[in-house]
Amino acid sequence: MKICDQFRELIQAYALGALDAEDRAAFEAHLATGCSDCAKTVEEARWLVSQLAYLAPEATPPDMLKGRLMQTVREEARQPRIAAPSKTGIPFWMWAGVAALVVLSLYSALEAGRLRVEIHDANERAAAILRERQQLQEQLAVAKREAMIVTDPASVKIPLAGQDPQAPQLEAKWHSQLGICVMGHNVPMPAANRVLQLWLIPKAPGAKPMPSMTLRPDPDGKLVLLVSNPPESMSETKALAITEEPEGGSLQPTTTPRWVGGVG
Amino acid sequence: MNQRDVSPDATLVTRLLQKDVSSFEQLYDRHSRIVYALVLRILQQASTAEEVVQDVFLQLWRNAAHYDPSRGPFVPWLLTLARNRALDHLRLKSERQRRREDQAEELPPVASAPDYEKALDEKRRAERVRALMTSLAPQQKRAIELAYFEGLSHSEIAAALKEPLGTVKSWIRNGLLRLKEGLQATT
Numbered sequence: 001m002k003i004c005d006q007f008r009e010l011i012q013a014y015a016l017g018a019l020d021a022e023d024r025a026a027f028e029a030h031l032a033t034g035c036s037d038c039a040k041t042v043e044e045a046r047w048l049v050s051q052l053a054y055l056a057p058e059a060t061p062p063d064m065l066k067g068r069l070m071q072t073v074r075e076e077a078r079q080p081r082i083a084a085p086s087k088t089g090i091p092f093w094m095w096a097g098v099a100a101l102v103v104l105s106l107y108s109a110l111e112a113g114r115l116r117v118e119i120h121d122a123n124e125r126a127a128a129i130l131r132e133r134q135q136l137q138e139q140l141a142v143a144k145r146e147a148m149i150v151t152d153p154a155s156v157k158i159p160l161a162g163q164d165p166q167a168p169q170l171e172a173k174w175h176s177q178l179g180i181c182v183m184g185h186n187v188p189m190p191a192a193n194r195v196l197q198l199w200l201i202p203k204a205p206g207a208k209p210m211p212s213m214t215l216r217p218d219p220d221g222k223l224v225l226l227v228s229n230p231p232e233s234m235s236e237t238k239a240l241a242i243t244e245e246p247e248g249g250s251l252q253p254t255t256t257p258r259w260v261g262g263v264g
Numbered sequence: 265m266n267q268r269d270v271s272p273d274a275t276l277v278t279r280l281l282q283k284d285v286s287s288f289e290q291l292y293d294r295h296s297r298i299v300y301a302l303v304l305r306i307l308q309q310a311s312t313a314e315e316v317v318q319d320v321f322l323q324l325w326r327n328a329a330h331y332d333p334s335r336g337p338f339v340p341w342l343l344t345l346a347r348n349r350a351l352d353h354l355r356l357k358s359e360r361q362r363r364r365e366d367q368a369e370e371l372p373p374v375a376s377a378p379d380y381e382k383a384l385d386e387k388r389r390a391e392r393v394r395a396l397m398t399s400l401a402p403q404q405k406r407a408i409e410l411a412y413f414e415g416l417s418h419s420e421i422a423a424a425l426k427e428p429l430g431t432v433k434s435w436i437r438n439g440l441l442r443l444k445e446g447l448q449a450t451t
Binding site: 009012013016017018019020021023043045046047048049050051052053054055056057058059060061062065066068069070072073074076077128247248 | 283285288289292296297298300301302304305310311314317318321322325326336337339340343344346347351356389390393394397408409411412413415416417418419421433436437440441443444447
């Protein structure tokens with residue numbers, strides 16, 4: 001395969017993301033000219049670079065991670081499909097920037113490379129803003145849901161008594177449609193690498209506690225936990241309990257409950 | 265999709281488009297270990313790694329249509345997505361302005377598998393990659409690891425290792441070419 005000699009030495013490092021800005025701009029300007037040989041070699045180099053992942057020491061993700069993911073995925077699968085956002089939602093200036101890049105590429109490869117770097121920077125900032133906005137929207141949705149559970153007269157109040165006399169009493173409210181909200185103040189911080197985990201204790205004889213969400217109180221000791229999709233209905237649950245577990249949570253309780261409250 | 269890639273992964277990803285939860289679970293079971301291992305190696309912190317891995321798989325669930333099986337195998341695409349997310353996290357945390365080849369893109373670009381890709385199964389290829397990289401000089405291997413796992417550029421690596429820039433460039437290029445030749449030699 002013919003590869004442009006002056007860029008031959010840059011391809012591997014480009015795929016690795018190791019080129020400094022100047023080399024990177026020059027190489028991208030070359031790619032923008034439509035060099036299919038270099039583009040093809042870059043694609044193969046990306047595959048090669050991806051193989052470096054196998055240098056990472058082997059590690060197994062905690063089971064709770066899969067549990068959380070599957071819970072989210074099942075919830076989303078039940079929801080009506082939402083149309084993908086239209087490309088017209090992308091700011092006009094961004095498209096204008098791309099168009100400008102194309103024009104300038106024809107006029108001057110070097111100038112095009114410089115402009116592309118600037119667009120990358122702008123994209124980075126835009127992506128960061130979008131991520132932050134999405135996080136805020138998610139936090140707002142959670143806060144609204146918590147408020148609805150707490151204020152709705154249909155919610156069932158469940159006091160959670162601390163097993164340690166010094167521990168503050170927590171309170172849960174369970175709404176059959178909106179979920180469970182557990183709240184408390186002055187909650188002692190678990191040890192490092194430990195979290196608090198909520199359990200649903202089934203009424204059925206011999207049934208094992210159902211693992212639920214994990215969290216840590218904030219630095220002021222405030223604790224608010226939302227379970228948006230309880231796995232069991234209220235009538236099948238005897239009690240709620242909270243234990244201290246290793247970070248990532250456990251499939252079965254490994255410590256004595258610190259708080260317990262009967263349901264119904 | 266054409267007939268180039270009819271791997272189980274390609275079939276499972278296609279089913280994701282119909283929001284098939286079972287296919288998602290199978291993809292997670294097949295690839296979560298290497299994705300988690302990669303992200304943990306980059307971020308060095310279990311709780312943050314879990315957050316990023318969750319983000320990666322939710323991205324896959326919500327945007328499966330962005331992966332085109334006809335343009336390249338799935339696992340390199342997923343690993344590139346995971347690496348980008350982890351390095352973004354690392355970069356945002358340290359507020360360092362690094363530039364990477366694919367940083368501005370929401371999802372990874374194409375990674376075309378070479379002809380020798382199917383010569384070894386994933387497990388044997390992983391062993392071969394480790395063996396080939398271990399055969400490099402320690403500083404050369406370190407330079408490639410700094411680029412891949414920490415997102416450093418040539419000049420940043422040269423500064424970190426206190427070596428001339430030209431030496432670092434040669435180490436990385438020759439190291440990757442040796443890896444390529446070593447994997448080719450298995451065919």
